[in-house]
Amino acid sequence: MFTAERVGDPRDYIKGESGDWEIIIGLEVHAQVASNSKLFSGSSTEYGSEPNSQVSLVDAGMPGMLPVVNEFCVEQAVKTGLGLNAQINLFSRFDRKNYFYVDLPQGYQISQFEHPIVGEGEIEVLPIDADGNTLEPVTVGIERLHLEQDAGKSVHDLSPDETYVDLNRCGVALMEIVSKPDMRSPEEASAYVDKLRGIVRALGTCDGDMEKGNLRADVNVSVRKPGGELGTRCEIKNVNSMRFIRQAINYEARRHIEIIEAGGTIDQETRLFDSVKGETRTMRSKEDAHDYRYFPDPDLLPLKLEQSFVDKVKADLPELPDAIKARFMADYNLSEYDARILTADKTKSDFYEAVAKGRDAKIAANWMMGDLFGALNKASTDLEDSPVTADMLGGLLDRIADKTISGKIAKTVFEKMFEGGGTADDIIEKEGLKQVTDTGAIEAMVDKAIADNAGQAAAAKENPKLLGFFVGQVMKASQGKANPQAVNEILRKKLGL
Structure with a gap:
């Protein structure tokens, strides 16, 4: 009753x-x-x-x-x-x-x-x-x-x-x-x-x-x-x-x-x-x-x-969602919201642990909940049938971490991975997407951008927001491959910011 x-x-x-x-x-x-x-x-x-x-x-x-x-x-x-x-x-x-x-x-x-x-x-x-x-x-x-x-x-x-x-x-x-x-x-x-x-x-x-x-x-x-x-x-x-x-x-x-x-x-x-x-x-x-x-x-x-x-069955119980959630918050320093989403079922928690192992846990969570879940939802596909496996997503994060590609280029690589283009390494090599880290090459692009936009360069000290304009010019010239951090450092030095 x-x-x-x-x-x-x-x-x-x-x-x-x-x-x-x-x-x-x-x-x-x-x-x-x-x-x-x-x-x-x-x-x-x-x-x-x-x-x-x-x-x-x-x-x-x-x-x-x-x-x-x-x-x-x-x-x-x-x-x-x-x-x-x-x-x-x-x-x-x-x-x-x-x-x-x-x-x-x-x-x-x-x-x-x-x-x-x-x-x-x-x-x-x-x-x-x-x-x-x-x-x-x-x-x-x-x-x-x-x-x-x-x-x-x-x-x-x-x-x-x-x-x-x-x-x-x-x-x-x-x-x-x-x-x-x-x-x-x-x-x-x-x-x-x-x-x-x-x-x-x-x-x-x-x-x-x-x-x-x-x-x-x-x-x-x-x-x-x-x-x-x-x-x-x-x-x-x-x-x-x-x-x-x-x-x-x-x-x-x-x-x-x-x-x-x-x-x-x-x-x-x-x-x-x-x-x-x-x-x-x-x-x-x-x-x-x-x-x-x-x-x-x-x-x-x-x-x-x-x-x-009953005692034997209890002794053999696997880790349950509440315990996994608490562990994710403690071990990976995830927020309650992130941990809850990633432990909603065993498939998600297992996938996340495989991606996060040995990598930045927060970045792994962001890519999984943002790019991967978004793509799966758009394609009406379950995580179990994802064309991007945990190993593949982890490999992409490795290439971001070692600065082989930028975060922006990684978005393009992920899209190609989801469409069945292979691993991140395959796509980066095939498409020539490696990030330009040669400071000499970047400096040459910076010098050209400043020379082509002398007026904005002269006004940059009074208006530091113009830095973003020059970053955009260099990134455009490099087809998005220049290392953003190096671009920012060289521009600040050249513009006296």
Whole structure:
């Protein structure tokens, strides 16, 4: 049962006709367990295979077929629970959740109801506002994590008259992570999901790919007057992006406020989010636990874990995002903002460490968050598929550090690297981009620039800003290859500045 004691910050309140309203948000995040086989059968979980090519007799709900628990999936759930600072229950039980749908061949879903494998925990999240500012940290309680099997997939767009069913996903292991209703704004909710995704990716228990549906959220929204009684909630099913989570909450909260202020009441129901219209719409009336007629699965014995098993899993946990962030701030002297961005997931933190090793940590962070992330975003490409690897970016930074190229030329080299032109060394050699460091050659260019602009040279002592004009002339003459520091030093000497 949801209870919500925390009163939100006034900045998070929504203005209605009758004054301020507070949003109460709880999330049920479904994370697909990273495993090679399903929760109760040996069928493959590989994504993108031909429809109905990865379905065992157990998955298809054939009579007499008995489920067998995948021990690895149990270990993954325990590992995730430990990553959430949650209680690991040594006793847990599988139950049958009964409902009927075409992509659920058994006529029930094997889940956990009264005795989940993971109990209460908590994580701290840092919400980000629309302007990119970090807000006050918020502690979000974890109610439970339970294991369950996924349903199949109904495909409605292949025919105007028929629905097709793909059972490849049927029986795949899911971890349902249920939060407490501790969130008070769309930004807190999306930050919570982002933090969860970072944790499961670091642990290797879920790949967190929201586009594939491997991590998705059911969003529970209600509103109340600040500090008042908890309102009737509605659940928005299967929201699969941070942006959609924020949009769905904003729309749903305002819908509730408008109905209540007009004298109406909120019906408890399950809704869907239409990302094209930016609206939620009714899916069905919200079921309660008794509607599913839960009872212990007679084919599965309760799970009884040894404390030694839990202790071993805990001892083998990898470094988690919060610890990596703290280390980046301490070891690399990064700001909280830079460290947070670079530890959002394991791919980013591993990439950064490879680039920063033995190099200027701040420069490495700037290039990664600026040029690399900007190029990837423009190309709609993930970091995992970046044409510029960590070694390649590190090589570019080496050429800046040893003054082979200037920072300005490095921008051009990076663009060519991203387009598949090879390493920085290859491009510098091929394009003849080495920086001119010969002071004699630079001095000759400086003398010519002064001779060609005698009037400005005479006025430079009275107007030192003219130095920039002469720097530009020399850099233009050298096609941007002259060492800027040497150019500045020689010009100051020649102009008497």
